[in-house]
Amino acid sequence: MSDISQHAEAGVYQRQGFGTSLTPQGNVALLIVDLVVGFADPQVFGGGNIPGAIARTVDALAVARLKGWPVAHSRIVYADDGSDDNIFSIKVPGMATLTEDNPQSAIVPELAPLPGELVVRKVVPSAFFGTQLAPWLAQRGIQTLLVAGAVTSGCVRASVVDAMSYGFRPLVLSDCVGDRAVGPHDASLFDLQQKYAAVMPLADALKAIEQHCR
Amino acid sequence: MSDISQHAEAGVYQRQGFGTSLTPQGNVALLIVDLVVGFADPQVFGGGNIPGAIARTVDALAVARLKGWPVAHSRIVYADDGSDDNIFSIKVPGMATLTEDNPQSAIVPELAPLPGELVVRKVVPSAFFGTQLAPWLAQRGIQTLLVAGAVTSGCVRASVVDAMSYGFRPLVLSDCVGDRAVGPHDASLFDLQQKYAAVMPLADALKAIEQHCR
Amino acid sequence: MSDISQHAEAGVYQRQGFGTSLTPQGNVALLIVDLVVGFADPQVFGGGNIPGAIARTVDALAVARLKGWPVAHSRIVYADDGSDDNIFSIKVPGMATLTEDNPQSAIVPELAPLPGELVVRKVVPSAFFGTQLAPWLAQRGIQTLLVAGAVTSGCVRASVVDAMSYGFRPLVLSDCVGDRAVGPHDASLFDLQQKYAAVMPLADALKAIEQHCR
Amino acid sequence: MSDISQHAEAGVYQRQGFGTSLTPQGNVALLIVDLVVGFADPQVFGGGNIPGAIARTVDALAVARLKGWPVAHSRIVYADDGSDDNIFSIKVPGMATLTEDNPQSAIVPELAPLPGELVVRKVVPSAFFGTQLAPWLAQRGIQTLLVAGAVTSGCVRASVVDAMSYGFRPLVLSDCVGDRAVGPHDASLFDLQQKYAAVMPLADALKAIEQHCR
Numbered sequence: 065m066s067d068i069s070q071h072a073e074a075g076v077y078q079r080q081g082f083g084t085s086l087t088p089q090g091n092v093a094l095l096i097v098d099l100v101v102g103f104a105d106p107q108v109f110g111g112g113n114i115p116g117a118i119a120r121t122v123d124a125l126a127v128a129r130l131k132g133w134p135v136a137h138s139r140i141v142y143a144d145d146g147s148d149d150n151i152f153s154i155k156v157p158g159m160a161t162l163t164e165d166n167p168q169s170a171i172v173p174e175l176a177p178l179p180g181e182l183v184v185r186k187v188v189p190s191a192f193f194g195t196q197l198a199p200w201l202a203q204r205g206i207q208t209l210l211v212a213g214a215v216t217s218g219c220v221r222a223s224v225v226d227a228m229s230y231g232f233r234p235l236v237l238s239d240c241v242g243d244r245a246v247g248p249h250d251a252s253l254f255d256l257q258q259k260y261a262a263v264m265p266l267a268d269a270l271k272a273i274e275q276h277c278r
Numbered sequence: 279m280s281d282i283s284q285h286a287e288a289g290v291y292q293r294q295g296f297g298t299s300l301t302p303q304g305n306v307a308l309l310i311v312d313l314v315v316g317f318a319d320p321q322v323f324g325g326g327n328i329p330g331a332i333a334r335t336v337d338a339l340a341v342a343r344l345k346g347w348p349v350a351h352s353r354i355v356y357a358d359d360g361s362d363d364n365i366f367s368i369k370v371p372g373m374a375t376l377t378e379d380n381p382q383s384a385i386v387p388e389l390a391p392l393p394g395e396l397v398v399r400k401v402v403p404s405a406f407f408g409t410q411l412a413p414w415l416a417q418r419g420i421q422t423l424l425v426a427g428a429v430t431s432g433c434v435r436a437s438v439v440d441a442m443s444y445g446f447r448p449l450v451l452s453d454c455v456g457d458r459a460v461g462p463h464d465a466s467l468f469d470l471q472q473k474y475a476a477v478m479p480l481a482d483a484l485k486a487i488e489q490h491c492r
Numbered sequence: 493m494s495d496i497s498q499h500a501e502a503g504v505y506q507r508q509g510f511g512t513s514l515t516p517q518g519n520v521a522l523l524i525v526d527l528v529v530g531f532a533d534p535q536v537f538g539g540g541n542i543p544g545a546i547a548r549t550v551d552a553l554a555v556a557r558l559k560g561w562p563v564a565h566s567r568i569v570y571a572d573d574g575s576d577d578n579i580f581s582i583k584v585p586g587m588a589t590l591t592e593d594n595p596q597s598a599i600v601p602e603l604a605p606l607p608g609e610l611v612v613r614k615v616v617p618s619a620f621f622g623t624q625l626a627p628w629l630a631q632r633g634i635q636t637l638l639v640a641g642a643v644t645s646g647c648v649r650a651s652v653v654d655a656m657s658y659g660f661r662p663l664v665l666s667d668c669v670g671d672r673a674v675g676p677h678d679a680s681l682f683d684l685q686q687k688y689a690a691v692m693p694l695a696d697a698l699k700a701i702e703q704h705c706r
Numbered sequence: 707m708s709d710i711s712q713h714a715e716a717g718v719y720q721r722q723g724f725g726t727s728l729t730p731q732g733n734v735a736l737l738i739v740d741l742v743v744g745f746a747d748p749q750v751f752g753g754g755n756i757p758g759a760i761a762r763t764v765d766a767l768a769v770a771r772l773k774g775w776p777v778a779h780s781r782i783v784y785a786d787d788g789s790d791d792n793i794f795s796i797k798v799p800g801m802a803t804l805t806e807d808n809p810q811s812a813i814v815p816e817l818a819p820l821p822g823e824l825v826v827r828k829v830v831p832s833a834f835f836g837t838q839l840a841p842w843l844a845q846r847g848i849q850t851l852l853v854a855g856a857v858t859s860g861c862v863r864a865s866v867v868d869a870m871s872y873g874f875r876p877l878v879l880s881d882c883v884g885d886r887a888v889g890p891h892d893a894s895l896f897d898l899q900q901k902y903a904a905v906m907p908l909a910d911a912l913k914a915i916e917q918h919c920r
Binding site for chain 4: 090201203
Binding site for chain 2: 073076077080081082083084086108109111112150151152154155156157158188189190193194217218222225226228229231232233234244245246247248251252254255258259260261
């Protein structure tokens, strides 16, 4: 979090009691938000630090599979016939081109889901909204959710806010999330850390889980 | 939106097709998020440009009442006995002190609800999550939602993202929303305008409604 | 509603003020619940009066298209790899065989969706739960929802309860809903009429809409 | 489940693979639906076998407290000013009289909540819809939900359908749920057992938990 103007304002948050630490607890799962071809491509919806986030999410995914943690992926997928066009696709018309068979809606090859991993399709920012993600986590008794993906100031942030609203402890993996622009990336990590989630690199998250999740 | 660093990055959003305009349509309602005593007080959760937002929301509320638009207010209200403490109150422990009878959880006097206006209690950022707000709007055939309140980077933003996810067109009244710190305020207005909502001062919103909502 | 035992108990409902009439209002849409091949086949999940319900839903669909009312369909669709197996598919294991390419999960040919009609996939009883149905209706300013489909005591009922909870006025088309067994069909129509919806044949629903929805 | 006509139809359910057993698993909680004064009173919304259900729920609550299982209660509570009147209160106008201070909306004394037990207010059938119940359970890693309360064919049933949709295994305590009329009570227990939940008396549920939840 390099944004000086935000650091400059951290004082008011501290005085008002924001930013308390949040430790992992109970069963752990990994959510990978929208790391699809179109968000890896700077000519479509990608750019910024997303490539690095994908590279590091490969590591996060490998750890989750090794540990046997449930893994969920989200994709933005609109209907072919425009029947589910919505406010989001009015604001960002290109979203509606992410149909099931558009190669840009496919998860990037290096993070391709294995059988048994959940893949939710969505037409809104949050991976929880209008999907089976929250029930799928609850069914498995998950209490802590590692979050990777793109973009930090969009679908990642919305998913993290919903994760905590749904009762799951979000650990945002700061080196596994990326955005097309660094300002919004930094601003959202600041907000997430102050109000909604623990924010730390993958390595620190693994240590915290080791320490707190028996 | 004065944040230079964000303006500097607006190019990538424009190239990728973000920030399309969103016009009001159909029936209109007004949502006032968390303008309670504790968020008006810089010693509690307030500060920044929230006082100005409250003053201007008085005007927005007067217009809504004059026009007969449905009005909904939200308050953060936790149980007296700690039974509904949650991830949000772990991150920001002071939130859990906003109990029903704590004067800081009361809506500020100048925006006191009238009979028939909905008041939803919540323990999460979004005024929609775990409340009757979406059904209440749907029951009235509302398609456009004016949004005022605090804080821009927190409960306002989460409510706007949910509003658009629930199918309502959000018009964020830029002079009726405020935050304890200007950096997060500006960053969230930028994101909201690029991806989720129309963002404009009250006066412009009224003109747009006049023009588009028969 | 032919179940004598239920008629016998109608008195207590009347004394306690249940069963008030509910009139249509505002914009109208049609929801067709799970009228897929597998629910039309008595050897799979069908039987009872479902064939008659399908035949009459053909008429309802024709009217809706003629009137320009938005039409939504639901299908039960589980993932091919078992990744979204859930409590419902534990209770009724055959449900999980309704995968995307299983012909039994396809909407029956006589009700095949036209472009622009919404089709939601679900893995739970309600067509609203974990889908985009409520936002899709809200976006269109719908206030009244005609409901057809199968089965009355299952996915239809759950969808009607959610419809009214989401703020939409449900009109259950009694000749367009069916069930594999008449007892549960009758019992659910009784409950729906007493507590949650207007229940009437298609012809009466059209008259009521004519009268109340300008 | 004494309804002969329903037993007569059980064959089709068996042939189609319904009614598989569902075992408890993981952490357990108890939900008590709407056991308030007005639903205990045959002159208001009560009657039938609700008194017996209350008596037996006293035992269920005692066990839950002894075992340290989280306990949640629901109440129907409408606003004093009619601002949240909805489709439910159109169908059953008396519901809207259950305001916060109406003695009929209070939980019956023998089941009065202790500090730390969640009490959710709702204006719809399901205790999950528009409340914090699902997040509260998820936060505690609950996987199995015992359900008691009233009425079987109304708020209990809607809550059970939502419980399983949200990913929790519902165990409906057949001697702890009641209804104003026996026909709908029996019909709903039949449906719940066939499709959505395990249904058994408290004693059997405790044995099953002993056996399966380490």
